[in-house]
Amino acid sequence: MSLNKNSTGQAPEIRASRDWVKVLSGYREPATTRSAFELAVTLVPFILLWALAWAAMSVSYWLTFGLSLLNAGFLLRLFAIQHDCGHGAFFKSRTFSDWVGRVLGVLTVTPYDVWRHTHSVHHSSSGNLCRRGMGDIHTMTVHEYQELSWIMRLHYRLYRNPLVLFGLGPGYIFLLQNRIPLGLMDRAKYWISAMATNAAILAVLGLVIYFGGLAPILLIFLPSTLLAATAGVWLFYVQHQFEETHWDKSTDWDLHDAALHGSSHYVLPPVLQWLSANIGIHHVHHLYSRIPFYRLPDVLRDHPDLDVGNRMTIGESFANARLHLWDEDSRQLLSFAQVHALRG
Secondary structure, eight states, X not given: OBOOOOTTSSOOOOOOGGGHHHXXXXXXXXXXXXXXXXXXXXXXXXXHHHHHHHHHTXXXXXXXXXHXXXXXXXXXXXXXXXXXXXXXXXXSXXXXXXXXXXXXXXXXXXXXXXXXXXXXXXXHHTTBGGGOSSSSOOOEEHHHHHTSOHHHHHHHHHHHSHIIIIIIHHHIIIIIXXXXXXXXTTOHXXXXXXXXXHHHHHHHHHHXXXXXXXXXXXXXXXXXXXXXHHHHHHHHHHTTOSTTOOOBOTTTOXXXXXXXXXXXXXXXXXXXXXXXXXTXXXXXXXHOTTSOGGGHHHHHHXXXXXXXXXXXXXXXXXXXXXXXXXXXXXXXXXXXXXXXXXXX
């Protein structure tokens, strides 16, 4: 993490977290034409690359595979647009946003209404130690970990292992876990969302198999979906899992402090920032989730104060994959090795 100075060479004045809400409300209004444009320049290339990859099967399976990996970037961006729809930030009509989100949910294999609810829980409880468990990366405190039996410690270590978290995890979440409304099993609305999405996915994949056999599934659908899922899980991880993130128990927890100080500003190259729809500007997004993604850079341009905190480069983000436990005493996220060295 780094704290930058502004163009005058001085550290900018820092507002209280809550004070930013009124300032950021001026950026919340989506522009219908801009939103339609962003959707079009993402969805059209996604469809064209699918078609091109399919056609390339008659030339080279490796070419098809490569095009499918390229298309994962556009699939990731479609998920980001679905994400904005879930916040009611993409179109002025909430109903229209919801239906765009539901259609995109078929492409991203994510039941929209289920995801929208769990993500809303994430926003309303992020950084609250007493409300973990839905829509987040499971994070234990040092004390909780030390109280576990050896078998449960092993379970948590396996869960936090990068090979599981970013290797097996994304495929499990998007291809298997998303098929039922886990955590919301008692609500018919979410069963309908999950089952309707599943039915639409099966219909689309059935047509693909009917006209092309299993090859398009194995060479186009699975590689693009798994790579986009992995990138999405990675982004979600680094947006809240860093050394000086923010966790508190309910008695001390504040929504706005957790949003500003517990979310990173992931500084990405322009191409990756475009493909991820500016989601790296995550501290601003958590402070005011109704801001359309294409207006987030405007916030940083107009308010340099927000451009300096919790900045994380790609190189710095890799180191955060080794952090696993929140230490309430030092108020830092620590690795297993650091905890062992400090406390035995």
